[in-house]
Amino acid sequence: MVAADPVPSEGPSLRSLAEPIGQLxxxxxxxxxxxRAVIAALSADGAPVRFVGGCVRDSVRNRPVHDIDIATPDPPERVLALLDDAGIRAIPTGLAHGTVTALIGDAHFEITTLRRDVATDGRHAQVAFTDDWVADAARRDFTINALSADPAGRIFDPFNGLADLGAGRVCFVGNPLRRIEEDTLRLLRFFRFHAFYGRGAACDPAALAACRQMAPRLADLSGERVAAELLRLLGADDPATILLVMQGVGVLAVILPEGEDITRLRQLAWLERRGLVRPDIRPDPLRRLAALLGPDPAAARAVAARLKLSGADRDRLVALAAPMVAMTPALEPAARRRALRHLGRDLVRDLVLLAWARHRIGLVHADPVDSSGWVALLDQAAAWEPVALPLRGRDLLALGVPAGPEVGIMLARLDQWWEDKDFRPTRDECLEAARRAVAGSL
Structure with missing residues (x-):
């Protein structure tokens, strides 16, 4: 453990939080x-409460707000009592760190007691509760996350977060190197936040220098924590640009040395964002991870193991890295239908997008005729309805096939025959084929 930085002294970049500087x-x-019910409960004893972090930041940028975080000087035990008095369900999410979650219907609110860091070890912090709003803001990672707003919508901004937000800058609160030493994950959060709130590849120089220096420490993070940040970053509109920066400062080599195909990722992201492709195509972080890795199933397995992905995500990543069928507009219609039957519409859609992204590399401009072929593949995948051989085991039993393994073997032969006929034979035609098979003439 190392002692945490003190609250920065008053200066031109630090304003008193007692003075709001803007209005939501x-x-x-x-x-x-x-x-309003949660705010009324928390302020029932006269304590000031504020919205903090992402809900304020995203409201300033006119972005959707998904999580509502609230800060209060009251200790967590008092917060639980106030919520209980108001009849609001509360969960002691992390009392040691002052966090309580309030639940009303489907809405949830994370309420945290104002705190300051006493000591940190790169992963966890020892905290002390406080009533100092500046100290609480000073322990946050970025200036744009140190914003707060009272229930009247008045904005408090001690570290010029509004200016940074408007300029597309992601800056650490205080010394970037010290902030990362306190919590190594902040290094990845820096790049993730820049992907969503920054502009292009122009990162804060001091932050970038600290990230370069501290990159080797990323190897100490758990796979789950790295995966969570990486997949969220890959959900940005243009993840390729910031990944190039991460590659340049040695970050990608630590967390994802297999991620070399940034060009294909850029093309895939363009296809996903392009509304003319299909309205149902959306950014997909795991598909983008597959694009970044390239067609290498061994790399996909290694990455899935290192990032501790779920079994379903691991299998999907490997399937995208080792396609059973090379998807291309030149693929014959019958071969397309066979691929859809065996792989399913979702996997075929993903393979088409990945193949199209690879095809686009090096093209000076998109050929409308060429694009129409890829779009037709996506359309066919979206319209596909699963098909099944119109025979069952009982049909073969009725024809005299003895119960046991032979039924399954013959069904498999008939299924292959039916597929070779492009799924056209009717049930009656399949029954006739079954009779021939039983007689040994199929």
């Missing part, structure tokens, strides 16, 4: 009945 426009989430 009316926000639906702030006016929601559930939000």
């Amino acid at each position: 426009s009316p926000q639906d989430w702030m006016q929601a009945e559930e939000t």
